[in-house]
Amino acid sequence: MKAAARRRLAIAGLTAPAYIWLAVAVFLPLSAMLYFSFLSATPVGGREAHFTFDNYVDFFTKSIYWFNARRSLELGVHVTLLCLLIAYPAALMLAKHVRGRWREALFLLVILPFWSNALVRTFSWTMVLRGDGPVFGPINPLLPAGMQLDILFTYPAIVVGLVHAYLPYAILTIYISLQAVDDALIEAARSLGASRLQAFRRVTLPLSIPGVLAAVFLIFVPVIGSFMEPRILGGKDAIMLGPIIENQFIAAFNWPLGSALSFIMLAIVLIVMAAASPVLRRHLGATA
């Protein structure tokens, strides 16, 4: 077989299993939803439905939708940035400054929260964040009156809950990227006269970009559609695009609108990621 044909076969063979699976389980079902999003009503139970763009137009004309879309995007940015800021130094330290047994143990400890159920964890946060709970309860009497700690049912509480949930993702992906950076490269840079900071900026950082980008993808994207942490921790500040979309399926019987909003959200995310990716690359000088 010719090399080109063998190459094509290799590519197809590698990608087909995963993508056929995705097609059956996700893409085909979602295309039904895509079709619905252009209908005027859910075509079930004998309802009359005609083709319309209204569901998409509604996003731009009704302020509740784009206002909350913006709110969700802001939430995504806040959570992702905080996660990266906290995770990067932690991953760096784990990869470069901790050796042997300790590294294993710490790594384990960082990953373990994955296995606690998200719902239970979030409810546990309600206990931690309330002013009279087991954590702030004992502390508050010691603080001056104006500085009481009680952030439950506020936006910051949502951010805390989400950062906590996604931090292990960030640490993990950045860590495995950093771990791939050969110490020899850094030593080479140092021996050529680079300071430690320079070696970091010019060698380590760019090579870790894939891990950072992976983290951004795994955090920013789901956070935008999140509904559980906002609902439980946010009190009446909980409204975000995620819950609004879900209400179209749970409370109103408006699958077309819910689907349209979902696909708009998808489009926004794709645009944001497409724009952010080259920016990150250029500013952090990656050659990878």
Place this chain on the structure above:
Amino acid sequence: MEPTATCWIVRAYLGLVLIFLYLPIAVMMLMAFNSSALYELPFVFDTIWFEKLASNQRLLTASLNSVVIAAINAVVATALGTLAALAFARYSFRGRRLLQMLLFPPITIPWLIIGTSMLVFFFWTGIGRGLHAILLGHVALSLPYVIVVVGARLASFGPELEEAAATLGAKPGQAFFRVTVPILAPGIVAASLFAFAVSFDQFVISYFLAPPGVSTLPVEIYTSIRKGFTPEINAISSIIILVSMGLLLLVVRNYRFGGER
């Protein structure tokens, strides 16, 4: 080896991060031993929730289902996803961009929408509800995570090592198993951990696609919110954490995941 100042900064920082990560988990485990059903303080030690858990067949069966499904899911998703990630990293071809973009919908679109669309679509096509349907859904949702994580690992390693092996006379199969796989290994392990976690915690899809009478742990937790979210849930969550810790310890001990290069 390292200057003392760095040592202390490292310890302090990592310590703080760990405290942050474990604060709610500590509270959760604490409440598993509190006698109040409504998480009321003051704290009164009681093992009643563990006793109730022992006789709670429903919760125990659901937990077992979750573990089994998550394990199968991890294996399948990691296998399929790693292959795809290899294709993306080592070949550039028309349509690669598109395929990468197609990884977004499963993660972006709220699971409720995906779950509903799966339910409807599986109904139309006769796939129906059941453990097979749940697995179908879980693997699909785990794939983007696997592909991205393994891909990140691959991107940090260029193809140079494999090319070097080729010039030294290794056949593609040899190069793959002797060079690529060991390099990939941490990424694969990480990806399967992700896949396991995604499946283990996934309730929306499981909820929609489970036939009556079959349940998984997250579904039990979620639906028991209606009935009474008793601290039995805390009890089983605590047990799971401890068991996972034990398992992970085995994995990390025997396989030098964080090992020296």
Place this chain on the structure above:
Amino acid sequence: MIRKPISRRTALAGIASTAALAATAPRPARAAGSITVLNWQGYGTDEAWALEAFAADTGIEVVHDYFNSEQEMLTKLRTAPGTYDVVLVNNIYVMTAADEGLIQPIDPGAISNFQDLSPPLRDSDRFVRGGQYYAISWVWGVTSFAYNTERIATRPDSIEALWAPEHAGKVGWRDDALESVQLGAIATGQDMNDPGDMELIKQKLMALKPQIATFWSSEDEWNKYMAAGDYDIAVYWSGSAARSKKAMGLPVEFVVPKEGAIGWFDGLCIASGAPNPEGAAQFIDYMVDPAFYVPWDNQIGAPASANIEANLALPEDAMNRTILGDPAVAERLQWMAPVSDERLQTNQELWDEVKTSFVQ
């Protein structure tokens, strides 16, 4: 005080021994086997002791599936024909379900308690069409509010208590568009099923901004927030208030204010294509029977029964007799009517706008 009245071990032992006994005993000739019930979780039909008694009596094993919203219940019926036998359907959805062919008529002759059911509920045109009974009326209740008697000294008698400044930041509300609009209508003196002035309702609901501590979406959350002191006064359902007081031991009282409250009633239906319709009818009959209802309300707490005899069999001080049994209270109720898709959508948008105003 907080522990559940029946320990699981006892129930499990009871079920195990009953099952062993039942396995050896000759089964009743008809309607043996099993049935699948679709309902809210923890809403009566899945009480372990009841299922055990029912199995002992009829030999029928009951399996449950649950839903978390009425839309979900309809979706499940639509996508799983031939799976369910008994379905709980709120009265406003019964005719919708019947029109779509999701439920089948029930023969009143199969229900021994039929004559004891309260006629306005039993024969309501929400359940009956062309002489066919598509649902057997089961329970009814009121959506209003309850307050913490230890923190609020005098019993409020007006719905304005939810807007009162002295309760700012301590009010509990349910995140539900339909219910919110209905309560807003009652508070502004309008017909909740056909309010003339939606803008007024929106303003009224927006005025809740300083009042609400957080939203609850399940009985359990309500209990936790009330117990923790986040709520002093909160919107709630009558049956749930009975449960919170009795089974959870919380110091709460339910109030039907002078402006009125939301009345609702639920029916039990048999799904089309049910695998075991005879068994389903037997189960429904048991559910409206005083033998089930009285222990249910006494030990755990329940909405009011559609069965007049069952209600009368309750103790004198039971909430379902004192509050819901009071004719003056029934006068003040507005009964929920079916809601069109358009209205559902309008309500949802209005409520989303109100919630958005809370963060602006």
